[in-house]
Structure formats: C-alpha cells, structure tokens
Amino acid sequence: MSASPPSPAAALPSVEEAVALGLTAAEYALVVDKLGRAPNQVELAMFSLLWSEHCSYKHSRKLLRTLPTEGPRVVMGPGENAGAVDVGDGLAVAFKVESHNHPSAVEPFQGAATGVGGILRDIFAIGARPIAVLDSLRFGEPSSPRSRFLLDGAVSGIGHYGNSIGVPTVGGEVYFEAPYEQNCLVNAMALGLAESSRMIRSAAAGVGNVLVLFGASTGRDGIGGASVLASAEFGEADEDKRPTVQVGDPFEEKKLLECSLELLERGLLVSLQDLGAAGLTSSASEMASKGEVGVEIDVSKVPLREADMEPFEVMVSESQERMLCVVEPARVGEVLALCHKWDVHGTAIGTVTDTGHVVVRDGDRVVGDMPVAALVDDCPLYDLAPAKPPQPLYAAPVRTLEPGASPRETLLALLSSPNVASRLPLFQQYDWLVQSRTVRRPAQADAAVLRLPNGRAVATSIDGNGRRVACDPYNGTVANVLECASNLACVGAEPLGTTNNLNFGNPEKPHIAWQLTEAVRGLGDACRALDAPIVGGNVSLYNEAADGPIYPTPVVGMVGEVPDPERAGRLGFSETDPTRPDVVGFAGPFRPHLPGSELAKLRGEPLPDGLPAADVAAVRAAQEAIRDAVRAGELSSAHDVAEGGFLVAVAECCLAGDVGAVLDVGASDDTDRLLFGEAPGGFVVSGPEDAVRRLAERVELDVFGRVGGDALEVTVGGERIDVPLAELREAHRALAPLFP
C-alpha cells in the first residue's frame, strides 16, 4: 500500500465528487481504506470506472457464478475477452455478445457502430479472425418517430461498421415493444475462427516486458461512458451525455485487426487485450490482475488527439480502435515495424512490474499508484433483494386488432405486425456474404450456417423475446434458450456453447432484482438441460427511464456444429416434383397458449402473471429428432414455431420457398389457440411422405397437408382460409416502408 499520495499539487477530490462519478459514499470510504489515504483525481477516476456496474458486475456477479460454464467442447470460458468452443481439427470458434444500449439510445448510429467495433475487438483480442456478426435490437413501436429514428440509425451504424470491415452480418433479430421506447437495446454478437493452439490470453506476464499501445490515438471521446452512461438510469438531461458517446472508424479497426492477427501469427506477443469500456484503465488493470503482476504506464507517451488532455482523461478515454499488448523487450522493434506496415500507430507506453500496483506516470511525475487487487478484485459485490412485484409492472399493449377478427384477418395482421414481418429490409443493408463462408443466409433458414476450412460448418442464432420474460422471468428465459436451440436444430446443428446478454432495469429495485434472479435461474437450468454451457456474456443494467423499466431481456446466442454443410436445413417449402408433392408435418411437444403471445399483444391484452412451464426434456428430444432428420438429408424444410404460432410459421415456410400449401388441421374447440398460440417445441417440417413418417417414429408428429399451389389454403373445423402468396408477401413486407 502506498501511504503517501503521489505528487499532485491540486487538492484531493471530495466524497461528493466521488458520488458524482458514480461511487457510493460507502464505496468511496472503502477506496480510502484500501489505499490508506484519499485518492487523487487520477485514482478516483480509475476506481469510479472499475467499480462501476459495467466493469465490476457488482450486482450480477454472484448470480452469474451459478451458470454452467464447463463442457467437453469448451476451450475458453468466461473471464477472457470471448469464449471459444472446439470445432474439430484443431480449430476453435470464439464468440460473445455485448450490449451497446446506452450509447445507442443517445446516438444510435455511432452507438451501434461502436458496439460492433467493440465486439469484433473482443474476438480478435484472443487471436481469432472475426467471421460473422449477429445483432439483437429492441425499439419502441415503429409508430413512434423516436423509434424509427433509433432503428434507422442503429441499422445504418451496424451496416456501416460491419460492411466496411469485411465481416458478414449473418443473422439477428429485432422486436418492437413500447417499454423500449426510451431505452433501446443494441446487442451485437460476433464469431471468430482460430487455430486453438494460436489463441492468446490477456494475462500480462514477464517482469520487465513492455506494454505497447497500438491503434487509434487517444481523445476525449467516451470519457466516463462506463460509469455515467452504462451504470445509471437516464434522467432528464440526456443531452449532456452526448459527448460521452464514442465515435467509430471501421477503417482504423480493419487495419488494427489485420495488424493484430499478423502480430500473433508471427508469435511476437506475450498477451493481448482490447481497450473497451474504461479504456486504458480497464485493460491495463485487468491484464495485471490476471497475470498477478504490476504495471507502470507513462501517459505522456500515449499518442493524443488533443494536446491538453489531463492524465486522468488519458487513462479513462474510451477512444475506439485501440489494443494493448505485452511484448518481450527484444521483440519491440519487430512489433513496431509491423504496426508501421499496417499504418497503425504503435507506442511503448509502459512496463510489467513485480509491484502488484498500477502506477501511472506523467513523465517523471507519479500521478497515480494503486494496488491492482484494490482496483480489480476489491469492488464490493452486492446481494440483490429480489421481490416479486405485487402489481403488474407493464401497461397492457395498445390494441391494434379488433376482437372477433377472422382467422384470415388474424393471419395477415400477425404477418404484418412489426415483430413478425420480414426482416429482409434490415438484412439487405448488411453484407452477409463476404469471406465466402455463408451457406445459409438470413431468411433462408432459422439459423445462419457458416462453413469452416475443415469441411464442416457452424450454425448460429440469437434470440430473446422480452415480452415472454416480462410475463414470467423463469419460464420466459427457458423459452428463449429453447428457441435458440430449436433454431439450430432446424439447420441440423447441435449446440456447442452459449453466450448471453442480460438486459434489465435497475437491479437495486426489488422487482428488477426478482426479474434478474429468476431469469438467470432459467438461463442456467435450460443451458444445463441442453448441455449448452455458457462461455461468456455481458450484463447491461439500469435500462429504465422515468416511464419504467424495459421488458427484462436476456438475449441468448448459441453456436452449434453442422457436420455436413451440404445438408444444412432450410426453412422454405420447395416444390421439386408437382406430381409427388412434399407433405407438411407438425412436430414436437407443442402445447400452445395465447396469453403473452403476439396475438394477445395485437389484441391489447395485459401480460399474464406467469407462463406454463415447458417440458424441457421433451423439447430437447424433439430438437434431436429434427436435427438428425435434417443431418440425414431427409427433410426439405424445417422451421421452428415462434411468434405468431403455427399458421404464421407455415406462412413463413411458403414465403421463403415461394410456394403454397394445402392443409387440413381438423377440428378444434379453440381455433385461435391452435393456429396462433405460442410455446416452445413446435416445428413445421416438409419432405417426402416416407421421410416425414419416419420422423414420426421419434417425435409427436401430425401430417397436415402438402406443399403446392400459389396460395396457403387451410381448412380448420370445416372453415376454409385461402390466402394467395402475393397477399401473404404484401403483409410480410410491412417493415420495408421504414427504410425509404
């Protein structure tokens, strides 16, 4: 402990200043205790960031410890920049999802763009080449001008960054719900490919080794982003926060990516870490913490964008497109030469020490000196005080469909509802094909499929319906995990690992704590039941505004294995031989219910208190049966039933395949529930009749009809619904006008 404060002439900041930076008075007192003295400005800035919710996970860490993280295929688990799973032949696929919600709510284009930039850096920081991006977006209803502005900005920002850097955007999801009106969600997931033996960790090692900062120069952008933006609720004066949003430059990142991978390929680095939230403060401290060493950094050596920056500003700047690496002294020349080749700034800014302290110098002057453990490990972790709210938290959705609508009207209303309508108007603004790996592109299948150099493929999907979780945090989260795995099953993939992003309101409030606790319990139980361990993730809290919290939104991303990409499943029906049409089957332990469904939303019904529990083992068995049939090449199509229920799923199969279907679903005493009810575990499949009958030997399955024609014709209880494909298509393109 350094009892004498480092040299600053200025007066030490007060406890009030600490509170303004986001620390509590008790946390400030603990900092004083750990240092043995009051922190100076540099130190206080660093503590306030590393002890922020965003960096310390102080309200969620205890819960996260309950999640399953181990499995036979996991090669890198939580704690590193990204997790990774073994995909055979010495190859690993790294993946992670991260949020950039708060910046995107302030400035959607840059917020979303830098969200993509940040997750890509996490991937190449462990030595993997980024091969795909997916995104998960939430906005208020598109009828609101603010939501349309945020949607347009976020989609443009994601495209701007991903398209410019040569990484395909292969999938994603978007939902529109009123509780996201003030707090939109922008979660970005990335996958990377690496040789397992070449992956690198972030622990600093080797006393006397050199810290090299490379990439963009450091400016004032993003100062305090982690503590100010991401760790507190938005108040009235959001305009003031605009300067704390970072600005991205995909060209700089592209050079940084190629430079980083070539540095690793040549074996020049001891360790590597990206600079994200809390900038140099977080990367240097975490590298030191993981390596159980100290570091000394001279801020006067950091290349600056603005000449008059204070040392604390240099340490906490969130300027984008920067990396920090540890290099043996003898290799520094080679590292800097390679940076020069890629026109990337590289500068030696410090050394690895044996002091166990983070020491910040400004030339000869020591301006900060703190034990690594105090910064990284000693942030207090809080127990939540969960309590189920006595009253409903969320207002009933606004009714847009009158009661008594016919099944035909209901089908068209659902197909054109913002949560169900075709996502192509978004996807076609993304490059989904660069790198020549994309075997299944958006709207072709329930999951994206990317081929690998070893002749196999991985599938990936991201899912997280928040309304379900608002109805029932536990069962809703289980349903999200099941849906993600069902999407993988439909292309023939078996889950290898899971990543997640927990987007919630203020955890200090008992009802949010309850949502979070129950959701994490559901996430853990479902991932355990599916043997899909969690290899990494992110938490975004305080997503609430004066009008209340967002729907609790645990977003689940999975990566699965497809042995033969030639047989990757499709969602669209196909008509190869009209004289022997495919039959349409409905498979799985599907027990549909209407409360909480998309139809209930259109009808303006309040959210129910609780959803029925799914039979997870039965759903898993159905997923395995579907997966095996797809892998055997037996089916023409497979599609998971999600929002809108069975009939919407069939319509989606028709639209994707540009062919109609003729179905007879028999009689029902509750037609709406049968046609439009939702639950996990339902699949629409098509294929030759003998193949579909064989599938029926393994899973509950009814054959309802056949593929063909240019309309969807459904007979239910004697009543006939007949909708031409063109009419279905027109309804389904409802989002197109949002992108004029």
Added chain:
Amino acid sequence: MTTFGVIRFPGSCDEVDALQAARHFGEAKLLWHKDRDLGGVDAVVVPGGFSYGDYLRVGAIARFSPVMESVAEFARSGGLVLGICNGFQVLCEAGLLPGALLPNLERRFICRQLGIEVVSDATAWTAACSPGDVLSIPVKHTSGRYYVPDDQLADVNVVFRYAHDGNPNGSTNDIAGVANAEGNVVGLMPHPEHAVDPLTGSTDGLKLFESAVRERVPA
C-alpha cells in the same frame, strides 16, 4: 498457367475471396499496395472493400497508391485488369475506365443476389460468356450508381446490365459494368468472386475468371 494478382489495400475486404475465385483457374497471389512490383502476374484483380477507408470519395485515394501506378502502366500495355465494386471505383478514379460511381439513389447499402445480363463478350473478362446470358451474382455497395455524362454515353463499352428491372442503385441505362475500348480492362459493381460455389450461392461468377484464362490460351 495464368497467374492472377489480387491487390490488397488497407481496407480491402474481398481480396481473399477474389484470390480463392481466381484459383479455380490459375495461380493467384496478393499484391501489396505499397509495392510497385506486380510480380510478373498475367492478370490483375482490384478487389472490393473500402480502400483507405474510402475517405474523401470512394476509390479516390487508392488510385494514388504505388501499386496503382504499375497497374495503370500494365493496363495501358494491354494487361488484363478486373475491378470489382471498390476496384471498379478505383479504376474509374484512375481514368482507366470512363464514368464514375455515385451514391445509390436510395442512399443505403444494398446487399442482394441479382440477375446480371452480359451485354458484350468482346472483352478479356467475358469471352467465356454470350451476349444475353443472365448471370446470378450478388451486389453489395453504397456507391454503385454508374454515371457518365449523356454526351459520352454512346462511347461507353457496356459489358453488364442489371436484368429483370433489378437495377439496385439507379445507374444510367441499368449499367452494371463497363470495359475500356480495348476490352482488357473491365469494371463492375456485382461481385463475381462471391458467385463461385453452389454452397454459398451460385457459380456464375466463375465465367469471368475463366474468360481471363481463355484469353491467354486461345483454343
């Protein structure tokens, strides 16, 4: 055996895809933007991406790179040069092809599989096609609207048009690709290097690379 050279600028995105596409018919290697030496290649591909970040204007900075000086010389002496997307923009900026690429009419990035009609087979890069062929090839760009002043339009050697009313960017006369008068330099917005494998789309893009090989080894 034909050797293709594919240029790598900082900010190139599709250079590895172009390399793989070219390897269906010959050898292929990357050419670094700072090198003037083209390494004795028989044909040059200027790939897609965002060279030098496309700062200032698409393709505007890349034309001044050392490698492009050599490519210009190579093109003027009859060497085979194909510019794809950003490469097309670079070739226009370099004056090796007529016209310019403006922002799409809808001002959005557009990624779509399209039908591309072959207008001319009298170029080094379309010799294996026939006029009227419609190739299934994707486009992906923000600035793909081909433009030449009306009084120069008649002189443009049009090689590809968007078929079936599928013009994604508002280009003049649905033009998707053009050649110089000699036919050794071709530029197009669609990405033939992304249409070389049935597993990831179509195989129609192979025709362009096949043409370049046929050009060198007359039957």
